[in-house]
Amino acid sequence: MLLIHCPYCEEDRPEVEFANGGQAHIARPADPSAYSDPQWEEFLYIRRNPRGRHHERWRHVHGCGRFFNAVRDTVSDRFETTYKAGEPAR
Amino acid sequence: MLEIAPMKLSAADLALPAEALVADGVQLALADDYARFSLRARDAAILEGLLGRKLPAKIGETLDGVACLGPDEWLALLPAGTALPLGEGLPVSVTDISSRALGFVVEGPRAVELITSGCPLDVAKFPIGRGTRTVFETVEIVVWRTAEARFHIEVWRSFAPWLWHALAAAA
Amino acid sequence: MSGYRLSVGGRINRAAPLSFTFDGKAYQGLEGDSLASALLASGVMLFGRSFKYHRPRGILGMGSEEPNALMTVERGPARMTPNLRAPSVALHAGLAAKSQNRFPTLRRDLTAVNDTLSAFFPAGFYNKTFMWPRAAWESVYEPIIRRLAGLGDSPTTRDPDHYGATYAHCDVLVVGAGPAGIAAAVEAAATGGRVILIDEQEEPGGGALADPAQWADLAASLAALNAADNVQILSRTTAIGHYHQNFVVAVERLTDHLAPTDAKGAREKLWRIRAGRVVLAQGAIERPLVFDGNDIPGVMLASAARTAALRYGVAVGRSVIVMAVHDSGWRDALALMAAGVTVSTIIDLRQDVAAELVDAARGAGIAVHLGCAVTSARGRLGISSITYAPGGTVDERAIACDALLMAGGWTPTVHLWSHAKGTLRWDGAWGAYLPDTTHEVMTCVGGCGGAWDYGSGLALGTLPSAKPLHKRKGFVDFQNDVKARDIGLAVQEGFRSIEHIKRYTTNGMATDQGKTSNLNGLQIASDVLSRPVTEIGLTTFRPPYTPQTFGALLGHHKEALFQPLRKTAIDDWARDHGAVYENVAQWRRARYFPRGAEDMDAAVLRECLAVRDSVGMFDASTLGKIEVVGPDAAEFLNRLYTNPWKSLAPGRCRYGLLLREEGFIMDDGVAGRMAPDRFHVTTTTGGAARVLNMMEDYLQTEWSDLDVWLTSATEQWAVIAVQGPKARDVIAGLVSGIDLSREAFPHMAVREGHICGVPTRLFRVSFTGELGFEVNVPAQHGRMVWEAIHAAGQPYDITPYGTEAMHVLRAEKGFIIIGQDTDGTITPEDAGMAWAIGQKKPDFVGKRSLARPDLVAQGRKQLVGLLTEDGTHVLEEGAQIVADPDQPVPMTMIGHVTSAYLSPALGRSIALALVADGRARMGETLYVPMPGGVIRAVVTGPVFYDAEGSRLDA
């Protein structure tokens, strides 16, 4: 069970309090109707599956309730950093 | 075919008992009724102004019956019957959830041990007054250390029988 | 010496004899014995039969690595545990153990014919042989294999024990209480932090328990640790897995070492330990040697014989031979001699052995043969002699013996290191993998870290032999009956990676996970492939380190506590009134309320008619509820749901449809606007948590500019649906502060007031098509209000109804159930619910997707009604639909039935179905092929009853 540093609670908390939310930094466009079909498909479905550094979303669902972003190494499973939603990608 | 006898006790049989549970070194009891409110605001000062009370500033801290659960979220456990202004029109949310949860009081020298049996946090290191949302096994709870050897646990009403009996089994 | 018990020595209590049985025969052991040592002391050599060939097997090791001596221990009829390793079973009075894999008896196993025919059971035998004919697999091959193979039997009754679980936190966790682990714990304890020391054996001490010279130090260290209040020592506790960030899972055995009458409380306890630092001190496991007959009872590890003698005071034989390729075998031989066990001979493959060892052995009267190797062990149910020869020659000589000890070097126990993704490096001197690098805060000390002076030795695949590999019969994996030649065969058949060789031969795949076989297997593969062992790879170590009971892994979650069963505030009333339940998500819901001898159909018919003719009441408390509050509440719902929300006036409700961003229906529910900035939103029962999470997701990560907050209110409110033409009459006398008249309180309105003196949010909504109200009251008052409504409804014969009637009533009206009539690929258009989409809204979640080419394509499945030609026939939900019943199989399926009931209002069966281009098929006859014949049904609209909705406003 991972220990995850919640950037809102500012402490390490056990993984069972969290839910993974998939790849991070995929912003919903302000005007989806302006997106072409291929662009919209990319937004909906196309995700990275990197070996190594990965930006992903987590939610401290059984804690402060907040979504935040994390950089995790998919090989070692180690978190490099976590940061609040809305902050630029690290 | 293998026939397995039915369980003597099934999940459907679990109910909250009327009596407190007294075990070696720890006691488990239902807490008094409270007026419960979920208080939400981006700016705590607006809520403080509306309610006329100070709110704890940091997640995990508590003050006068109010726990800060998230950056914009507080749980108020106030004397039963307390009414709060709803702050209509203000950028706040005040929602009465008095009936949503039940409170348990876990008390005694083995209180930490009992809660740690299913809560993954290092409860032994909680300072008095710390309150946080977490889990007991798969059930979401709020754990609030109210004294060295006393904790208040909040659990949603329908999960309370399971939690009670899980704690009783561990006690 | 009485039997094989030495007259002095050991840590057993000679004053405390214990009676036990093995295969029904009575034996006596001593307090402090293991089952293995007690049987050895009684002269038992034969402990079990092997998995595949049913060969007779004895003890190989004296720890949890033991592959052969698997026992079933019975503690009463429901307490039967198979596959326990005899050396790890503590003896207690009345212990009843049975050997396994024998038919009918251990000494005379008829199925040992497998062994005679073993030439025909090579690696991959099962895969190759039982391929054809296919039908024979189930009827012939599998039953036979299941009887011959398999390890032990499962208990056949419910496990009466309960199990504990806990989390624990410490600064330093030490795994293994041998000398290195104890030293680490003492050091850690001195820093004042919390220390946990866990050890799998009956008492801490590890290897020191077999070395009386260390007992005084051991006792002193343990006394100091026990006295320290920052140290917790857990014996009989096995660390089974090591996960990220120093999270170690261990199982403590609390009662199995006690006589059943003394066993109180939980049987086992699951420890989930988070440590600041993990110190692994798991020691090393001695390696067997591979030669013909190396599995005959009486052939065992030298360390096992040493433990038997020095810890348990048991001689493993009266004339013992040691076959060594490592110095440790010599030391063990000398220790055995000193303890009173006669070692006749030491054979060592090496020509150069330290002179002090050779001199000491000869001085003790032991014959020494250097440069030689055992070529075979002989004997049927126990060893009687060996042959040996100078390395690799045919110049064999025989010696009689009753035990042969193998000293094949040592394999550091790196399992837990590897679980946590610590890397390994090959160490030539050890002939084994040692811990290398790690991301975790963990260290290895003592034997498992390679820091243990056992002298030097060779690392071999097999002992040299003049025979070619394919004629040799030495075993590598004792538990899975894998021979050296099987590995040769795997390589010959083209397998190169050790991961493939492992799976083809099953080497290392038994319950011991290859603790004694992995390294020998690697060496053999390396020899056969003529490649260095480091190029062969290493198989992955996985938890659990040793097999565990399901009970231990369940911890708190057994039986009644398996998972929470959520019950509403009204559930007790339903129980008292004979409700039959069904589970929906984690909730238990009343399905119907039979009267007298009614079956479900009869009860549902009566309940449905009551709602249509008079009034019914239904516990809808499980509906998800979310309080959406803030100045931007309407804007938020407007962006989320397909419907328009901004124009909804306070006091009014709207049916909301929620899509996923992909355009498919995710959830639905009615929302009421309680105030300009406050909505009471309902969701489906099963969707409550999912919808709240989705809402939080959009709110926090996409629209964080909105001033709106979400509060789950599912459990705040008990909800009582009062439905039927008399609904208003029933509640009229109970409600205060709300004008219930049609004009003042129209359909799809919500009011706040009081009912029975408690606050209510009263919704005028209907999921039945009848006049209806949903009474929301704080959950603590739910039962009281329910009973009051029930009493007030008596003049109208108010009828409590369950989920089944609710489903029928809504199906008559063509209202969908999310997840039953939709399946995650259905758009509003597919469901015939385009009316729920706010056409003027520039955006909402899922809107853009609704314009994707495949979501507007022809041929999509659409929700329609189906009426069977025979109105008494109820279709099966899930049944497939075809357009032409005469087409060849496999037929083209154009849809499926999603809901089907007998409709009381229509007096015939009805069904909802998803059918390709369904709305273009109105009036068409379709076909539902079923095992009993093809059923004909006509396509209709999905609304079967009161299509005008005239009954709503009664």
Ligand SMILES: [Zn+2]
């Ligand atoms: Zn948090």
